[in-house]
Amino acid sequence: MSIILTEKEISSVARLLPLDRYKYFLKRVADTERMYTLVNGDNEYALSEVKGNYVFSLWPFREYALLSIVEEWDNYQVKEITLDEFENEVIEWIEQNNYLINIFSVDSKAGFVVNLREFVRDLSDELKKY
Template identity: 40%
Template sequence: MKITKKEIEATSKLEAAARYQYFIKKVADTEKMYSLVDEGGDWAIACFGEKTLFSVWSAPEFAEACAVSEWKGFSVREFNIDVFESDIFNEIDTHDHLINVFSVKGRSGFIVDYNEFARDLSDELSKNTE
């Protein structure tokens, strides 16, 4: 489902914690999330201090807007929750990455570890089944 320009602008103006909540709700509804990959299929990784961040967004439009600067030429990759848990989690865990949820215009998003991310998403998913 394509999002409107108005929604992109409004959501992008939110503080990182509010964008995180928006992301969790959207991903729980669609069971899809997005990241960026380079031509070789390597994920877009950011640095925050000494930590490495795996970046995710709730819609391809948000991810695409971040394909600039060091991520210029990267393309959007969609994946569902199952792929995230079975494949991408191993990458995050193996390399001790944190998750950068919903960065915008060169600003980092809400930075969270996998356990907190998984708990918050699981809690939101359970609301959808009630």
């Protein structure tokens, strides 16, 4: 499913509060069954540190992830993750490393930071609506 985002939508969603961007993320991922992150040339996920915890960042669309390729991530590229890949590969990696999930950061500021259990529960609740 291909969704075309307008500049207006990108701009207005980016200005939402972190919790509202989180809700938007859940709805859009449930719609498309895809999410996006950043990887370097070695296909390693981009991580950042928030209050002493490592966080793995996700965005609902490629366009939002592209906006985050700045500063320490300027040599990264966007990677699409399907729900199946997330469930079968990424969840275990997050769990093994005890990472938190940073949903929808904007302008190098943290998005809504959530633990894996809460994220999986919230996404599962959203997917049940479809």
